[in-house]
Amino acid sequence: MIDFTFTEEQEMFRKAAREFAETMVASKVPEMEETGKFSDDLVKALGEAEMMALTVPEEYGGLDLGYTVRMIAIEEISKVSVAVGMMLQVCALGIEPILKFGTEEQKKRYLPAMAKGERIGTTAVTEATGGSDPTGIRTSYKKEGSDYILNGRKCFITNSHIGDTITILAKDSENPKAFSTFIMEKGMEGFKATREEHKVGMRGCNTGELALENCRVPAENLIGDEGKGMRVALAAIGDVGRGGMVGCALGLQAACLEASIKFANERILYGKPISYLQTIQNKLADMKIDLEAGQLLGYRATSMQDKGMRSSNEFAVAKYFTTEAAQRAAKMAVDIHGGYGCMEEYAVSRYLRDSFVLGPSAGTSDIMKVIIGRWALS
Amino acid sequence: MLKIIVCVKAVPDPKEAHKIKIDPATKTLTRADVPLVLNLLDKNAMELALLLKEQLDAHITVLSMGPPVAGNIVKECLALGANQGFLLSDRAFGGADAYATAYTLAKGIEKIGEFDLIICGMASSDGSTEWVGPEMAAFLKVPVVTRVNEIVEFGGEWWKVKASLENGYRLMQVKLPAVFTVSRELNTPRTLSFSGIIKARKKEITLWDLNELGVLEETVGQKGSPTIVSSLATVNSKRIAEIISGTREDKVEQLVQKLADAAVI
Amino acid sequence: MNKQCGSVWVVAEQIDCRILPVSLQLIGQARKLAKELNTSVETVILGDQMDKRVQEFFAAGADRIYLGNAPELAIYQPEMYTEMIVKLAKEHQPEIMLIGSTSMGTELAPLVAARLGTGLTAHCIDLIIDDNKILEQRIPAYGGLISIICPEKRPQMATIASGVFPHPELDESRTGEIIHLEIPNEISPRVQTLEIVREEPEGIPLESAPIVVAGGAGAGDIEGWRIIAGLSEILNAALGSTRPAVDEGWTELETMIGQSGKMVSPELYIGVGLSGELQHMVGIVGAKVMVAINNDANAPVFEQVDYGIVDDCREFVPMLIEKIKEYQERKITC
Structure with a gap:
């Protein structure tokens, strides 16, 4: 039997990431939305919370926690802010080529500061x-x-x-x-x-x-x-980049679902919350199915990656599915919110905008299908 | 070295605790799948211990009583920075009231050994009694200060603390070893860190059951509890609301009119 | 025939020689319990220069007073108070011991209970004697009421908040017996109250306010909380809260209404963004008119008030404030 559960420790990492997102990230979102700039305080906080150290081995000042925990962290942060999830995921793209192909001297020179978040990658x-x-x-x-x-x-x-x-x-x-x-x-x-x-x-x-x-x-x-630099660069944008995007997308899917449930339970129509309406339940069910399926695809890929297995094709499938699902979820969330969904005070309008940026990053859905098609034919 | 013991409790997640209800037909509690989490005020207790550890030479032991799954919250405290953990877990401990809980924890503390300071949250979100801290102090024959909201002087044999009081505070001088129960105002608890979770891998949680704790079955759990729940009842309200409907403008208009008619505004 | 039933005790509390209302309320209730048990009501009071005050206890219904009168008892000293009460209880074997849910009572009661090896029930909202002559202690929990009893151990102990029981009618002609307590010799204390500092509470006290506006988790955030506070300001009301609102940090514990907080009995109560958990609702006693504003039509609060508004409080309340302003201006010009 395949074990589809997270370990107790992984659950605790999720809790740590969630607590960080809720206490440190949430308050910075309005400022980032308004200025379009990344918050300097947040760079510092991400570093102090060891968020950049997850995939770096201990000997270079990292935590050596692997890619499943990295996806968990990005997912939790993206539930609060996909922009921050994206920034964090890309830091690892600077780290990965040095980690996989760098000389011992290069690793010692760059990785400790990158793991601490003192140097952004x-x-x-x-x-x-x-x-x-x-x-x-x-x-x-x-x-x-x-x-x-x-x-x-x-x-x-x-x-x-x-x-x-x-x-x-x-x-x-x-x-x-x-x-x-x-x-x-x-x-x-x-x-x-x-x-x-x-x-x-x-x-x-x-x-x-x-x-x-x-x-x-x-x-x-x-x-x-x-x-021989092509494979070095692809090591970054390939599995790690796509895995990062899956984390961002899963976080956004979950955020869309959570906001929709809350709104559907609060919004009264015909004297009852709209969550009583089948048409709304249908949307919530679709979002839930997509989220469950997306998590299975995403964490299957990272667990293979953590075992050192080739997982590019699996990441391509997960990347395609979750980023598409995030766009569907954001659209449904806005639909459920009705007029409120068009107002900037409601987070779902941000989710909709964010969802469109997920697609092209680390390879569009069409490119993912090229890879997946090749996989199918191979 | 200051030996600190923090007592913590696994409680139903307050965000979902309302799902546990009295069934009007059977007068029993409905089973709801509510996860157990670290009691909110116990985080303030942990934070005080960690702050003391940062400033003094201190060693933190975490102690809890509960089902085996409560090991998770002990682990969480180890990840926050406690040195070692103990979980008192046995079917015989089940159904304990505050008295039996305090007694069992006090027995656990005696078995752990010497201590200078015991810290606990002033109440749990599920019991809300505030009894366990002071009752434990009484069993251990040490002084207690409840509702501590500021540490004024620390480090020596005599500490000075403030404790919250209706519209004010009391300034207390207390000689260690002692028990403090702490309020939310005392501090802002830190969040879990990744490296803390990694460090907790090497920290041990010791499980003690009835035999290992060396207590008699009739002194713990439901049998050792002086109080029992004799009945559960649902409540029939004396009022039923007239729901004021219409557009928002209508509703405001009607409500103000009704309040004016009743001469209450 | 059963052995003689012990008395019903009330451990009273004083601040600067003034007896707290809750102590008198408990004596009133103790009187009722004692009548059913065919026993007497006794009060313990520790303080300084309290001898002039004891008549109040008799007037409220006490038959006997244990009076500890000494400068070192002027303010609550945990060890001395505990020692004296434990010793006294061991000697006289009361059947029931009631204590107010004050900061002092909440610390003293468990210290005494543990030393006496008996049970203690927190923040009761009703106390009755059942068919077996046992004290049924009722507390709200799990959306209903649970009854707790202490079947074997004595005394049966409970703490009760101020306002749960009404003030007794005072009968100034009543008198009783005063037992002067021996002050224990210098015990070397390990905990001492050095000072008690009380600040004048801000705003209108909840307990006596004619209008109470209470806010809950439905406020959503601190901004939403400010909107609710705005409603209380325009109505010149006292602002109360539920535990979730306190836990969120929007307001202080002192504003919490209910079982473990304050009891209120206003002319008008408006509950905003709260679901109507019994722990909160039991704190509203005998309000003339009750209103709830909540966006969940199924919230239990709508079964406990007179007028219900199903709406998002953050949208509705600002409009309500404007309308009340209009009304108030009209009223002045008329």
């Missing part, structure tokens, strides 16, 4: 040409002595402006089939964050462009072997 693959086919990128590197000179432009990068340690994918200017991944640090000459985006949802979660202009990067910042 992110990864930059996507360009104006898109992110799903990274071979099409134009950012290039050229060897000069023992250094590399990088030129190019990255876009739609989460944590672009607040990020300190950024792993970046570039193409060999002389060999279009060779890619390398570099660790960039905020403040390097010729490297800067430029345009800041204004997204329809996940306001406060920082997204923007990075520009590299004759940026000189020492060889010690190269991750893995030169020319």
